[in-house]
Amino acid sequence: MLLKPYLLFLGEARDELAAKTAHGVADWRPDWCIGQLRLPGCKADTGLPDMGVAEAAQKGAKTLVLGIAVSGGRLPESWRQILLEALAHGMDIANGLHTRLEEIPGISEAAAKHGRKLFNVRHSDQAFDTGKGTRRSGRRLLTVGTDCSCGKKYTALALEREMHKRGLKADFRATGQTGVLIAERGIAIDAVVSDFISGAAEWLSPANEPDHWDIVEGQGSLFHPAFAGVSLGLLHGTQPDRLVMCHEPTRRHVRGLPGTPIPDVGECIQMNLALAKLTNPDCRMAGVSINTEALGRAEGERYLKAMADKHGLPAVDPIAFGVGPLVDRLA
Amino acid sequence: MLLKPYLLFLGEARDELAAKTAHGVADWRPDWCIGQLRLPGCKADTGLPDMGVAEAAQKGAKTLVLGIAVSGGRLPESWRQILLEALAHGMDIANGLHTRLEEIPGISEAAAKHGRKLFNVRHSDQAFDTGKGTRRSGRRLLTVGTDCSCGKKYTALALEREMHKRGLKADFRATGQTGVLIAERGIAIDAVVSDFISGAAEWLSPANEPDHWDIVEGQGSLFHPAFAGVSLGLLHGTQPDRLVMCHEPTRRHVRGLPGTPIPDVGECIQMNLALAKLTNPDCRMAGVSINTEALGRAEGERYLKAMADKHGLPAVDPIAFGVGPLVDRLA
Numbered sequence: 001m002l003l004k005p006y007l008l009f010l011g012e013a014r015d016e017l018a019a020k021t022a023h024g025v026a027d028w029r030p031d032w033c034i035g036q037l038r039l040p041g042c043k044a045d046t047g048l049p050d051m052g053v054a055e056a057a058q059k060g061a062k063t064l065v066l067g068i069a070v071s072g073g074r075l076p077e078s079w080r081q082i083l084l085e086a087l088a089h090g091m092d093i094a095n096g097l098h099t100r101l102e103e104i105p106g107i108s109e110a111a112a113k114h115g116r117k118l119f120n121v122r123h124s125d126q127a128f129d130t131g132k133g134t135r136r137s138g139r140r141l142l143t144v145g146t147d148c149s150c151g152k153k154y155t156a157l158a159l160e161r162e163m164h165k166r167g168l169k170a171d172f173r174a175t176g177q178t179g180v181l182i183a184e185r186g187i188a189i190d191a192v193v194s195d196f197i198s199g200a201a202e203w204l205s206p207a208n209e210p211d212h213w214d215i216v217e218g219q220g221s222l223f224h225p226a227f228a229g230v231s232l233g234l235l236h237g238t239q240p241d242r243l244v245m246c247h248e249p250t251r252r253h254v255r256g257l258p259g260t261p262i263p264d265v266g267e268c269i270q271m272n273l274a275l276a277k278l279t280n281p282d283c284r285m286a287g288v289s290i291n292t293e294a295l296g297r298a299e300g301e302r303y304l305k306a307m308a309d310k311h312g313l314p315a316v317d318p319i320a321f322g323v324g325p326l327v328d329r330l331a
Numbered sequence: 332m333l334l335k336p337y338l339l340f341l342g343e344a345r346d347e348l349a350a351k352t353a354h355g356v357a358d359w360r361p362d363w364c365i366g367q368l369r370l371p372g373c374k375a376d377t378g379l380p381d382m383g384v385a386e387a388a389q390k391g392a393k394t395l396v397l398g399i400a401v402s403g404g405r406l407p408e409s410w411r412q413i414l415l416e417a418l419a420h421g422m423d424i425a426n427g428l429h430t431r432l433e434e435i436p437g438i439s440e441a442a443a444k445h446g447r448k449l450f451n452v453r454h455s456d457q458a459f460d461t462g463k464g465t466r467r468s469g470r471r472l473l474t475v476g477t478d479c480s481c482g483k484k485y486t487a488l489a490l491e492r493e494m495h496k497r498g499l500k501a502d503f504r505a506t507g508q509t510g511v512l513i514a515e516r517g518i519a520i521d522a523v524v525s526d527f528i529s530g531a532a533e534w535l536s537p538a539n540e541p542d543h544w545d546i547v548e549g550q551g552s553l554f555h556p557a558f559a560g561v562s563l564g565l566l567h568g569t570q571p572d573r574l575v576m577c578h579e580p581t582r583r584h585v586r587g588l589p590g591t592p593i594p595d596v597g598e599c600i601q602m603n604l605a606l607a608k609l610t611n612p613d614c615r616m617a618g619v620s621i622n623t624e625a626l627g628r629a630e631g632e633r634y635l636k637a638m639a640d641k642h643g644l645p646a647v648d649p650i651a652f653g654v655g656p657l658v659d660r661l662a
Contacts, residue, residue, distance in 0.1 A: 098524070098526065130557040130558070130587075131556050131557035131558075132556070132557070132588065133556030133557070133588050133590060133591050134590060189525065190524070190525050190526035191524055191525070191526065192524070192525050193429070193521070193522055193523070193524060193525070194520065194521050194522070194523050194524070194525040194528050194560060194561045194564065195429065195521035195522065195557075195558070195561065197525050197560040197561075198556060198557055198558075198559070198560060199557065222563075222606075223609060225462050225463070225464030225529060225567045225568075225609060225610050226461040226462035226463070226464070226526075226529055226530065226567075227461070227462075227526070227529075228529070228563050228564065228567055228606075228609070229525060229528040229529060229560040229561060229562075229563045229564025229565075229567070230525045230526065230528075230560060230564075231560075232553075232559050232560045232563045233525065233559065233560025233561075234560075236556045236557075236559055236560070237556075256461075257463065257464050259464060259465060260464050260609070271605075271606075274602075275553075275559075275602075278554060278556060278559070278591070279556050
């Protein structure tokens, strides 16, 4: 368990998506966050008060949370000074990158000197088995998407919240570093050795009561050239009874790769269902989840209506309008 | 580079497939192998002379090669004594399992004491980037399959050999521990952190001359619940121009999972082509490769003829009849 409250570090995030870990924690656990630390050139903003390490420490911050993504997960040298300063001011550090804090020169020594703890939330000591594909009790929903960073985590968290409101049994199952920071449990599946992707997904959503839903956070996309393998292993290991397709309607190419267009939503639904059947022949769609933020409210509503009509499924925006219609269909 | 010749360790392999690393090395690099060491209950046989550590050492063996697979890659405690004995007799050890030799109590110390080296061929110090999906020059062929252990590596090695015979430019690209032992280069892709599967595959088959073929060893199967994620990441990262579908016709369920039937060859071809198009829209089939060993020669020939007619593709058995028709089509 990380000590609270947090100072969220956004570095020089090149856009809001690059700071999605900070946004996720700020949006879903606002009570845990005291401020944000941004470096010159940072293009992201969580809306939390800006402050430096010294001010945050004075206001009671106990943990510096690295809230940015770096392509390939490597940590820029330039951030080292901030980390050392946070340790010197008595803060622990939580890190969601592939790089472990211990690999950065001087950090382990500084943590020891100041009696602070280092958390690499992307890494787990859990040993996994290879996937078995055996059916298990309980129900599972997986959020999938047309791209990375298109609403899979927010949709899953919103579903858990709404289901709890209605007294339904549900657990959000985190599969990425941000989800793990929010839920304080789970597995960053993209940091698991690839032989064990689906085995890790089976471990994450074990047998449960027949009316219990695991709401599993999806990762990547079957149509993203970098991450489709992770998406498929997660799909097979989760054995979902229901899928929710997540989509951001204004994006033209997949995250980070201008040469790869966003797939058609219908094609993406069909491919996910076709591949899901290997481990759960009864897998079906629960609905579509659209991030309509860039469209505005009126156009967003029109878009949702059009998606619902086109695919014959409930279409929601979990943030703007809530996930009620999806939960109606599950319950 | 491992010192030669080798003593191949087969442990208590429960069947021939469990010893596929030993078989691969014995079949493709017979000059490097001096004998096999089998424990009571072993059901595999490479045909090499049986011998213990002391006899092998006396005959000049320089490296003990662990030639068996273990589900999940963990090393049985019972083999520790053999490893210690090999080190004491002056042999290095090469290990293809997920478990590193250094994790086995006493092995590092014994290696240091006797001045011997430990090789964990499944692990690489190479740092990979995430996949980019960008097209690159040169041509690539990937062997895919209806299951694990159904001929993907043998087909790729046979293709390289036949292409070299004909003066064509070709490189076998190893993606598993056995292939790495045979080629003395490559990457065990199932040991790569899952975020980097396709990035590792891109690294493995880089830009090359326009008439050069990388013959990439496939892994797993899109229809195997444990390993499909690895198969898909490898498919996307390789960006193959041509696929060869490998199949063992007498198998009824995928390796290790009695609940999952072997997919239909045609369905498996269609799914591989559909998913390959994400990073190479021009990907096509080069042919089908069948392991007819269990059918016998006459029935094997009939089966190949039937497969060729059904799928409209060359159908070969690389061991029984050679891969000539596949290379005719590539050249």
